[in-house]
Amino acid sequence: MTDMMHIFEMLQPTSLDEAVALLDKHGKDGWVIAGGKDSLDWFKDRVKKPEYLIDISGVKELYGIQDKGDHIAIGPMVTLTDLSQNKLVRDLFPVLADAAGRVASPQIRNVGTIGGNICQDTRCAYYRDGFPCYRAGGNTCYANTPTAMNREHTLFEAKRCVAVTPSDTAPALSVLDAQMVIARDGKLRTVGVDDFFVGPEIDIERMTAVERDKGDLLVQIKIPKTWAGSRQYFEKVADRQVWDFALVNVAMAAKVGADGSIEAMQIACGAVQCTPRRLKDVESLVVGEKANADLEKLVERVAARGAKPLNYNQFKAPLMSQLAKRAVRSLSA
Numbered sequence: 501m502t503d504m505m506h507i508f509e510m511l512q513p514t515s516l517d518e519a520v521a522l523l524d525k526h527g528k529d530g531w532v533i534a535g536g537k538d539s540l541d542w543f544k545d546r547v548k549k550p551e552y553l554i555d556i557s558g559v560k561e562l563y564g565i566q567d568k569g570d571h572i573a574i575g576p577m578v579t580l581t582d583l584s585q586n587k588l589v590r591d592l593f594p595v596l597a598d599a600a601g602r603v604a605s606p607q608i609r610n611v612g613t614i615g616g617n618i619c620q621d622t623r624c625a626y627y628r629d630g631f632p633c634y635r636a637g638g639n640t641c642y643a644n645t646p647t648a649m650n651r652e653h654t655l656f657e658a659k660r661c662v663a664v665t666p667s668d669t670a671p672a673l674s675v676l677d678a679q680m681v682i683a684r685d686g687k688l689r690t691v692g693v694d695d696f697f698v699g700p701e702i703d704i705e706r707m708t709a710v711e712r713d714k715g716d717l718l719v720q721i722k723i724p725k726t727w728a729g730s731r732q733y734f735e736k737v738a739d740r741q742v743w744d745f746a747l748v749n750v751a752m753a754a755k756v757g758a759d760g761s762i763e764a765m766q767i768a769c770g771a772v773q774c775t776p777r778r779l780k781d782v783e784s785l786v787v788g789e790k791a792n793a794d795l796e797k798l799v800e801r802v803a804a805r806g807a808k809p810l811n812y813n814q815f816k817a818p819l820m821s822q823l824a825k826r827a828v829r830s831l832s833a
């Protein structure tokens with residue numbers, strides 16, 4: 501730890517076109533900086549040393565939350581505080597507002613953006629400390645050895661790397677079927693949330709569809725109104741109530757009929773694998789049922805089925821089951 505950043509050139513575009521052009525020009529030597537709450541750690545630790553920082557805080561097209569009729573459009577520069585307090589988001593998608601409101605601490609939420617929150621890198625301590633692991637281009641996983649500290653790591657889908665998604669908003673966006681609009685070379689492409697978050701089997705060196713070395717810029721998050729007004733739930737368990745990453749979190753959206761039976765549900769957990777994990781077994785078993793103690797027991801049994809804990813994170817499987825159960829319990833109220 502030197503707390504002394506490397507020398508870089510800071511570029512401050514004031515329009516989207518300018519930002520995209522700068523990213524195209526600088527490619528793998530460039531680094532988008534939004535609120536900087538993830539990026540500055542990398543630079544202060546001198547593990548990542550990009551030559552050019554493209555500060556997108558002056559790009560007005562990247563701000564704002566707008567009602568577009570069949571969806572809402574969220575700019576990636578919207579801060580987590582604004583997202584958690586926005587009336588439209590609170591009314592339609594409380595699961596997202598609650599998730600944003602549980603990130604880190606008030607100070608970090610005032611500066612950290614939704615774009616940065618979903619594009620942030622994993623918090624595996626070995627990788628963040630600069631160990632030459634698979635994710636860093638090396639040939640081993642330091643977190644998956646008999647003596648490694650892997651309390652925060654994965655339960656599922658360990659493919660060479662056992663790091664997990666750290667984003668609290670990612671599971672909420674997953675259950676809301678969000679779509680991400682990404683700019684590259686002056687063109688836009690839209691990526692569904694299931695393809696946006698990327699596991700090590702697709703690319704071990706990134707966590708999302710945003711490819712930094714190709715100059716990608718996330719320009720918008722769209723949330724269709726399919727789940728607007730549904731019953732929603734978010735809960736996060738961490739070692740501390742604030743200023744801490746999730747050990748496990750859960751996000752849920754459910755449509756409940758007038759007689760109390762569940763018509764449809766989407767539920768996902770974060771911090772249990774490299775991408776948000778949709779609990780498909782839970783989703784299918786609850787349809788047509790009413791939330792009650794019997795259903796909770798079933799949910800508890802299947803939620804973490806297939807988990808393969810590491811040496812120090814066995815506690816995560818029952819924690820995940822309990823969170824899924826509590827999400828379903830919220831529907832009985």
Ligand SMILES: Cc1cc2nc3c(=O)[nH]c(=O)nc-3n(C[C@H](O)[C@H](O)[C@H](O)COP(=O)(O)OP(=O)(O)OC[C@H]3O[C@@H](n4cnc5c(N)ncnc54)[C@H](O)[C@@H]3O)c2cc1C
Binds near residue numbers: 540667
């Ligand atoms: C002490 C501490 C505690 C934290 N706790 C939590 C927590 O509890 N939960 C949680 O979810 N997170 C947590 N974080 C992580 C994270 O810093 C914040 O969630 C924050 O939202 C990051 O946003 P930012 O705008 O500051 O990101 P930045 O650092 O600016 O960006 C993060 C990454 O995203 C990329 N990026 C940003 N915007 C774009 C864009 N529009 N297009 C392409 N790439 C982009 C950047 O290049 C960078 O790689 C914590 C961070 C710290 C330092």
